[in-house]
Amino acid sequence: MGTDDTPAVAGSEIxxxxxxxxxxxxxxxxxxxxxxxxxxSVASRRAGYGAVGLAAFVAIWHLVxxxxxxxxxxxxxxxxxxxxxxxxxxxxxxxxxxxVLHWIPGTIAGTTLGVAAGVIAGWSRTADDLTSPVVRLxxxxxxxxxxxxxxxxxxxxHAGAAFIIAIGAFWINFYAAYGGVEGVSExxxxxxxxxxxxxxxxxxxxxxxxxxxxxxxxxIRTGIGRCWMLVVxxxxxxxxxxxxxxxxxxxxxxxxxxIAYILVLxxxxxxxxxxxxxxxxxxxxxxxxxx
Amino acid sequence: MTGxxxxxxxxxxxxxxxxxxTGEKxxxxxxxGSLTADAASVPGEPRVEARGLSKRYDTPxxxxxxxxxxxxxxxxxxxxxxxxxxxxxxxxxxxxIAGLEAPSDGAVYLGGDRVTGPGPDMGVVFQEYHxxxxxxxxxxxxxxxxxxxxxxxxxxxxxQRMIDLVGLSGFEESxxxxxxxxxxxxVALARALAVDPDLLLxxxxxxxxxxxxxxMLQRELLEVWSETGKTALFITHDVAEAxxxxxxxxxxGSEPGHLQDVVRIDLDRPRDRGDPEFGEYVSLLRxxxxxx
Numbered sequence: 001m002g003t004d005d006t007p008a009v010a011g012s013e014i015x016x017x018x019x020x021x022x023x024x025x026x027x028x029x030x031x032x033x034x035x036x037x038x039x040x041s042v043a044s045r046r047a048g049y050g051a052v053g054l055a056a057f058v059a060i061w062h063l064v065x066x067x068x069x070x071x072x073x074x075x076x077x078x079x080x081x082x083x084x085x086x087x088x089x090x091x092x093x094x095x096x097x098x099x100v101l102h103w104i105p106g107t108i109a110g111t112t113l114g115v116a117a118g119v120i121a122g123w124s125r126t127a128d129d130l131t132s133p134v135v136r137l138x139x140x141x142x143x144x145x146x147x148x149x150x151x152x153x154x155x156x157x158h159a160g161a162a163f164i165i166a167i168g169a170f171w172i173n174f175y176a177a178y179g180g181v182e183g184v185s186e187x188x189x190x191x192x193x194x195x196x197x198x199x200x201x202x203x204x205x206x207x208x209x210x211x212x213x214x215x216x217x218x219x220i221r222t223g224i225g226r227c228w229m230l231v232v233x234x235x236x237x238x239x240x241x242x243x244x245x246x247x248x249x250x251x252x253x254x255x256x257x258x259i260a261y262i263l264v265l266x267x268x269x270x271x272x273x274x275x276x277x278x279x280x281x282x283x284x285x286x287x288x289x290x291x
Numbered sequence: 292m293t294g295x296x297x298x299x300x301x302x303x304x305x306x307x308x309x310x311x312x313t314g315e316k317x318x319x320x321x322x323x324g325s326l327t328a329d330a331a332s333v334p335g336e337p338r339v340e341a342r343g344l345s346k347r348y349d350t351p352x353x354x355x356x357x358x359x360x361x362x363x364x365x366x367x368x369x370x371x372x373x374x375x376x377x378x379x380x381x382x383x384x385x386x387x388i389a390g391l392e393a394p395s396d397g398a399v400y401l402g403g404d405r406v407t408g409p410g411p412d413m414g415v416v417f418q419e420y421h422x423x424x425x426x427x428x429x430x431x432x433x434x435x436x437x438x439x440x441x442x443x444x445x446x447x448x449x450x451q452r453m454i455d456l457v458g459l460s461g462f463e464e465s466x467x468x469x470x471x472x473x474x475x476x477x478v479a480l481a482r483a484l485a486v487d488p489d490l491l492l493x494x495x496x497x498x499x500x501x502x503x504x505x506x507m508l509q510r511e512l513l514e515v516w517s518e519t520g521k522t523a524l525f526i527t528h529d530v531a532e533a534x535x536x537x538x539x540x541x542x543x544g545s546e547p548g549h550l551q552d553v554v555r556i557d558l559d560r561p562r563d564r565g566d567p568e569f570g571e572y573v574s575l576l577r578x579x580x581x582x583x
Contacts, residue, residue, distance in 0.1 A: 187419065187421045188421055188423065190389075190391050190409065190415070191417070192434075193391070193408070193410075194389060194410065194411070194414075194483075195411055195434050195435035195482070196438040196439060196486060197438050206438075210425045211423075213425065285466075286424055286426070287468065288469070
């Protein structure tokens with residue numbers, strides 16, 4: 001309670017407020033335009049230093065690789081060449097396509113079920129009491145320990161890999177949604193009830209889920225990242241894709257191929273994460289913050 | 292809702308009321324003497340009636356009696372303030388009347404019907420605003436209407452009228468985060484009024500804003516009240532605020548919370564804080580609060 005009682009953040013757009021002169025509005029309020037340009041300069045500073053850091057990283061890698069045989073650490077240039085070669089041969093696209101075939105259904109299934117279960121357990125005391133022993137029992141099981149089940153239930157195929165990925169997404173989303181729903185202020189629910197909404201379904205739809213949406217969206221975003229990491233693990237038992245390609249190259253000591261595909265994973269992750277962050281920012285425009 | 296603004300100068304029928312005491316309806320007459328019991332009732336059909344309200348909480352340290360046998364009536368269109376020291380059960384009384392909690396004993400009647408839970412017949416305004424942060428000003432005001440039988444165009448008109456009424460035109464698309472405390476409270480008021488409630492119920496609504504904004508909001512609330520003819524029950528710990536606003540003031544005493552006194556404010560509106568009579572009412576109420 002009272003956490004929403006933040007002091008007024010008066011941007012330039014509300015200075016026409018009839019009581020703008022009241023001592024309540026922050027006297028140190030910075031006009032929006034200045035705030036924006038400060039944010040801009042901070043961003044460009046970050047980008048500048050980031051580029052320097054990245055260049056230094058590649059340079060150190062290059063220097064170290066000169067002292068090592070290529071099966072221990074290839075040069076950045078060699079990795080670049082392999083990358084281009086894989087892309088040109090079409091092997092890269094095939095691997096990405098294969099991984100996506102279990103990454104997408106796995107992530108969607110795990111996220112949906114995790115959010116739903118988390119919302120229900122966070123909302124209903126009975127559901128929470130009923131499930132909490134089981135949750136505590138299953139929570140520590142690493143997704144990889146379930147490979148046996150994946151094979152037995154789904155087989156060595158995309159469905160099996162998707163299952164492993166879904167398990168990883170499930171728990172992150174479960175706890176994020178659970179925490180978000182539990183933290184919804186009872187007072188907001190009281191307001192809703194006094195404005196004529198009643199019943200679990202209406203309260204969930206119109207108050208609980210919107211109020212918990214920042215936590216839920218953060219969970220989804222974390223889960224998406226986690227699932228990319230699980231792609232490698234999920235392919236360990238023979239399902240084709242980027243992970244499988246990395247594992248096979250490792251066995252043949254083709255370190256340049258390994259690094260090239262790791263790079264692919266990173267780039268794909270960055271792409272998906274940036275896309276989701278844009279969605280998240282749009283959905284949470286009411287919070288007025290960029291994370 | 293016709294007689295509201297004229298009610299303030301109808302301070303005389305005290306004598307008539309004693310002829311029809313509600314004490315017998317409430318079952319347990321107040322121990323404070325007949326004057327209090329009579330002043331707690333109103334002539335005619337009351338808009339709100341509290342009968343023998345008690346609230347006890349079971350805690351690990353035993354039973355806490357928050358409110359004990361509180362009975363009173365509020366007339367249609369009347370503005371009633373509830374004051375009392377902390378621990379006198381003001382917020383408990385608010386929650387019981389709003390239907391947010393069930394009384395341990397007694398009942399609340401709104402327009403003759405027993406209150407069994409919260410609903411849109413009661414417009415509720417909290418101290419901490421409790422706006423929906425993910426909705427714009429217009430979205431907040433619209434919330435209750437979305438769950439009532441209103442057409443889209445009706446809804447739009449009503450939302451705009453409420454926003455104009457509380458002086459927030461131009462901020463329809465702003466989010467609560469962008470508003471000052473005073474503006475947030477105006478949104479909360481507009482949101483509560485939008486569903487056209489039978490009673491406006493406010494729990495220390497201006498407790499979190501600065502003195503200057505508070506006086507402005509009080510003036511605005513009185514304007515809205517006289518314009519809409521709503522019945523208002525206003526909880527506050529600020530004695531001067533009660534004298535500015537109320538037709539009658541219910542004074543709660545503490546441990547356990549009980550109705551200690553009822554004071555009618557016989558001053559014409561707009562009221563002047565510099566008026567000596569105003570000061571007399573303030574010191575009278577201060578005395579009544581402290582005299583427990």
